[in-house]
Amino acid sequence: MTGLDDDELDPTRRSWNIATRNHNAHKGDQAARLAAGEEILFEEELELLGELHGRRLVHLQCNAGQDSLCLARRGAEVTGVDLSDEAIAFAERLSADAGIPANFVRAEVVSWMQETALRFELAFSSYGAVGWLRDLGAWARGVARILEPGGRFVYVEFHPLVWSIGDTFVLDRDDYFAREPFVEPVGDYVADSADALGALDEPVPGVNDVAAPSWQHTFAEVLDALAQAGLRIERVREYPWANGCRVNRGLVREPGSRRWVWPEGVARTPLMFGVVARRDG
Numbered sequence: 001m002t003g004l005d006d007d008e009l010d011p012t013r014r015s016w017n018i019a020t021r022n023h024n025a026h027k028g029d030q031a032a033r034l035a036a037g038e039e040i041l042f043e044e045e046l047e048l049l050g051e052l053h054g055r056r057l058v059h060l061q062c063n064a065g066q067d068s069l070c071l072a073r074r075g076a077e078v079t080g081v082d083l084s085d086e087a088i089a090f091a092e093r094l095s096a097d098a099g100i101p102a103n104f105v106r107a108e109v110v111s112w113m114q115e116t117a118l119r120f121e122l123a124f125s126s127y128g129a130v131g132w133l134r135d136l137g138a139w140a141r142g143v144a145r146i147l148e149p150g151g152r153f154v155y156v157e158f159h160p161l162v163w164s165i166g167d168t169f170v171l172d173r174d175d176y177f178a179r180e181p182f183v184e185p186v187g188d189y190v191a192d193s194a195d196a197l198g199a200l201d202e203p204v205p206g207v208n209d210v211a212a213p214s215w216q217h218t219f220a221e222v223l224d225a226l227a228q229a230g231l232r233i234e235r236v237r238e239y240p241w242a243n244g245c246r247v248n249r250g251l252v253r254e255p256g257s258r259r260w261v262w263p264e265g266v267a268r269t270p271l272m273f274g275v276v277a278r279r280d281g
């Protein structure tokens with residue numbers, strides 16, 4: 001099954017409920033922004049996703065649905081899945097208020113993928129997803145199960161190396177090969193990332209006192225889990241920038257974009273990766 005029991009899932013759900021409220025509190029009238037055509041997706045996921053028009057697409061761990069609705073606006077038939085009640089309720093309201101139809105399901109993603117009768121041409125996940133799941137093998141087998149033959153999974157994620165690098169660029173944060181969970185509240189990274197993540201003005205970070213477990217999964221483990229689940233790895237990318245989220249306080253904003261980049265004179269390592277894996281027909 002998921003590898004997560006109810007005692008573990010409940011703090012995750014509650015912590016994400018609070019974090020989602022905190023994050024959305026910084027973003028003003030999102031329905032009006034979406035209806036006015038604001039694009040939240042980044043070119044990296046759009047390039048890997050390819051044609052969206054008319055595609056049956058599932059957005060795994062979709063949070064409050066902003067990315068899901070941008071995918072729907074590009075013509076995909078979108079189903080978003082997330083554990084957080086707050087996130088799914090917000091996504092449903094946003095869909096109605098912005099006039100962009102999509103389906104949202106509140107569910108534990110691995111169990112849902114193991115049980116659903118739905119099948120998709122495209123599965124998508126991004127930016128802070130598998131770290132909340134303990135069992136990467138079960139996740140990857142679930143992804144393979146919900147894809148139609150010939151279907152593709154696109155995953156764009158912060159590179160797991162990021163969590164090892166301290167703000168002064170020494171390796172004084174998390175062990176890259178850590179096995180034990182990290183247990184801490186979901187932070188207000190939207191406030192820390194300012195307008196790169198859609199925050200208006202100068203937001204004061206919201207409080208969250210519910211600690212939730214998260215896990216380190218190395219880059220090789222993610223690729224290996226997908227391959228072991230029978231998916232064919234078609235494309236792999238590494239990027240020396242972080243989209244939206246200021247994953248390290250030493251990073252600086254690339255002028256005119258929503259990217260965080262290494263400052264001049266610092267040797268770059270990857271800050272994000274992208275993978276496309278296909279279920280062969």
Ligand SMILES: C[S@@+](CC[C@H](N)C(=O)[O-])C[C@H]1O[C@@H](n2cnc3c(N)ncnc32)[C@H](O)[C@@H]1O
Pocket residue numbers: 012013016061062063064065066067068081082083084087107108109110125126127128129132133
């Ligand atoms: C960093 S957010 C992902 C953001 C997303 N890429 C977006 O489009 O906004 C991580 C999400 O994973 C969800 N999550 C955590 N554990 C989960 C689980 N076991 N099943 C389903 N969703 C889960 C959280 O509720 C949260 O919304």
